[in-house]
Amino acid sequence: MRKTTSDVSVMGAGESPYTRHPASGTTTEQVLADAVRRALSDANLQTADVDGFGVSSFTLDPDHAIDLAWRLGLRLRWLTQDTNGGASAGTMLQHAVRAVESGDASVVVLVAGDLMDREVHLKMVAEYNRATADHLVPLDMLGPNALFALLTQRQMAAEGLTRSDYGRLAVAQRSWAALNPGAVYREPLTLDDYLNAPMVAEPLGRYDCVPPVTGADAVVVAADERATGTRRARVLTVSARYNSDDQAGDGLSTGLADCASELWDTAGHGPADIDVVSVYDDYPAMALAQLKDLGLVAGGEMPAFIAERVATRELAVNTSGGQLSAGQAGSAGGMHGLVETVRQLRGQAGQRQVDNARIGLVSGYGMVLYRYGACANAALLEAAV
Template identity: 35%
Template sequence: MAERAEDRALISGVGQSEVGRRLGRSDLDLTREACHRALADAGLTVGDIDGLVAWPGEWPAAPGFCGPALGRVKDALGLELSWHAGVQDGPSQLAAVMSAVMAVASGYARHVLVYRTTSEATGQAGGGRDTTSPADVTGVIGLQEWLRPFGAVTAAHWLAMVAQRYLHETGATREQIGGLAVSTRRWAGLNPAAVYREPLTIEDYLAARMITTPLCLYDCDVPADGSVAVIVSAAETKADLRSPVRIEAMGSALGARPFWDQWADPLDLPQRDAAHHLWSRTELRPGDVDVAQLYDGFSILTLVWLEAAGFCGRGEGAAFVADGKRIGPGGELPLNTGGGQLSGGRLHGYGLFHEAVVQLRGGLGERQVEGAETAFVGAGGGPLGGCFLLAH
């Protein structure tokens, strides 16, 4: 195989700020904390960083969604940059990490700092969510023509339709899917940084209030305030780094129309194409993966990722997670070992990426997956799909 971008870059450092509900801290403060922790983790200084990229960058969105602008972060950290970017569109939220890999591989930078910061918990407390009713919508076109007039104004509505179709086509039950929420809460109980750590039972899950059928409260991730930073470094700097993690492969795809409501098969989202792309770039296979961190903005997305990545067959995801044994501590595929976003807090895939790296490094106590050498990270839902295979 010809030399790939993945061969020219390493994950040299990761850092995560305090994560919680309505922390009362500014997005810039959280970002600084995550970035300084990533620098210390990598064994680098501010002066070593010559690239900066964020997801999604400046973008019209609900309060707290985007995080601080690149210029504010540059000034706050005192960076001197040769390359920078904000990535709104791309193969999932992890497009910013992929862009950093490309920048390093092409020689634009040697050490690129990536950050994702959200203060959505605080932003939503201020009434920042869209509360538009169907009666308020007139003259909408495109994506919104088939969603907003019918009351489908959030991703919860859009993914609930996928979940309902999944139950109909596969014969799966809500009780089976609930095994995912129960398992991730168990993992969260082992993670001091998780937002919700108290035990959750399947009875609790089934008794929870419905958000949008068939998704209940525990099928939805937890809005949080927090930040994650990732440093991507040139492979030739390996000797200068504390404990780099290798990028075995990346995957991205956009083969169908990029709209939530216009897939030929609602259960065959871009995650399948992204995973296929990743596996085409490595000789490793799903059976070689020791730990998986799969996007759980909503529980149905984790099932889609499990099937798309080849960890189980089509329509088998619900059965795979049903009792939590296969995905919990000591299971055949430890899944979302930091508590995911369902219990750990919504960081749009970056908390999952952070957890994959620290799992490969080892030393996490009860939460540690014994002998973990390879980790699969999948992010995105709906028309977004991107994934990494990391190794140490």
Template identity: 35%
Template sequence: MTRHGSGLRDRTAIAGVGWTEYSRNSGVSTLTLALRAVTAALDDAGLRLSDVDGVACHRVGDSVQAVLVAQALGVEDLRYHLDMFGGGGTSHQVVAHAAMAVASGMAETVVCWRAVNARSEFRMGGTGRPAPDALEFQYQLPYGYATPPQQYAMLARAWMHARGATSEDLGRVAVTQREHALLSPRAMMRRSLTMDDYLAARFIAEPLRLNDCCLETDAAVAVVVTSAERARALAKPPVLIAGAATGGGHTLFSNGRADPTVSAAADLAPRLYAAAGIGPDDIDIAELYDAFTFLVPLQLEDYGLVTRGETGGFYADGHAGLKGRLPVNTHGGHLSEGYVHGLNHVAEAASQLRGEAGDRQVPGATVALTTGQPGYVGGTSSALILRREESA
């Protein structure tokens, strides 16, 4: 019997991944970054530019249009095109849409990317440009309540209060991910982080300290999506897209979601697991969207990976480390590797499942959960479950 939501299961795969350097000043345009990441991903898959017939990205007025990337790649007959407006909550939705395009026959080879000069050019929450078009922003601005750290700080405080979480609980997330980042050749943060370092850092917006906040990064990441059958004949082992789901959320101001300490991921998770035909206990590694530290334990709860209120002990006992029960953000995440708005989590999951993560490789990892922002502020969320071919 076909289970509801299983139509995409294992029909498509990530066949290639590519990155640019992660830096604070790329010195090039977002178009150049996108093209570098895309060509690297195609090279990784053993494909040519002429194989591309679909393009997909997300952006928030901070990057190059998808059609311009297609033209620069020389795509003459563009069969599929997605240029999605949205932040990190849409990051995994882009890959899901590419998978749907391939599975439906609309396209054969779709490249998904995110390219940003998020430090040297377009700093999220910065000044000097028009205000967001969200209606409620007019009610925030008179109080100076405008930036992502301010918005998420209120959520973090509510979550900490509800769970009895401490600053040290958040600090363990930052410290653990820094340990992982030190094993990644791409990571921007190259110095170890102790709990004392974490607690001594300045507040950005209480309760969020400096190391609770993601990096500002100039970089691009790309993944190639094609059919599972075709991927098996390419250069690298295919990483099957076992399940994909998107969900709603709330903008903090205009939605009546009753409990802000439970995200839209809690609604999305059952559909995601059903689509992949597995449960939370089957997940080997988790790459969880981490614009701010508290989002990681919150998602561990909302995706059913850790019992609510027990994430502090989960981290204190080392279960999120590379040798732990469930390694989390094995690349260092947005906090310590770099902020490429969600897609670097997909690329890391694929690298882990292909056994190509080097010193940070999790032995025997066959199933990965990778997530976008869990529905706050932007009002949407998305996630994927990826699977190594041998486990099919």
């Protein structure tokens, strides 16, 4: 029988500041290293304390995890490198928990991030994988906007949603972002602003599409006894599914639908227990799909759920502003939500702090192999001292 909780916690978190236009000479290595240093400082640890390290980045090439570890001065017993974008944080967290539980490592730093200027971004979306290069580039479809526009149209029909419903989610997240000094887009956003913004791919407008930024996020994972006496976020459980629909599904359901019951049963909690949630939000439709798959909203109830719980911020969804307002630093997309949830559970979220935040939910999603995201995972964390 599976354990209901782990004996492992996140005891530190850090973010290298996000920026839409990185300064000349900025490198991926620099922003990753900065996030690592910030996370270790938050945990009151030094590089000498670290014996486990994981990294996810699209733009670290030609270097690898071991190269970055060497440049950071890390001597390790455990090392991993993940290439699965928005799902990388959850995947690495799952592995790190097992590494600490088994004794393979005692203090693990996980970091994800990228340099995303215009040239780098265009090159990445054109060469994302073989399916992109062979089938999408010849159609002059750079990036996933057109694919997720089709998915959004399908979701609108299935759930009775309008563009205003998606706009209410985007506006609510911008309101959270206004309280987050690290968000790239903090200026007020109204529903009229959202509806009148330039169209990108029907029905997706400017504020439906995640803006690429440069930056990185990191967390420090260690056994509970290592964090005794400090406020921490205990990792209750992590569940994941990869290639759940064999790229043959309609995209309205993610792999989270297949692992949600396992997630809740293992942790001994349910959707009603959640105080703060960070879902991967490259598009509003995908944030809603994950909330549904995880049981926070039932099918057919999305319009009322958005109006009554998300728009009012009764349910604390993506309190950093999410990627739609804070920005998407490449592979840091999933790690951004983990860092925000850890900050909320440790009482470090400043003006956006959710009162008495005790249970946090983080989801990761991503990697368009041919149609839609093939990777999905979720973690439940609990505030502890």
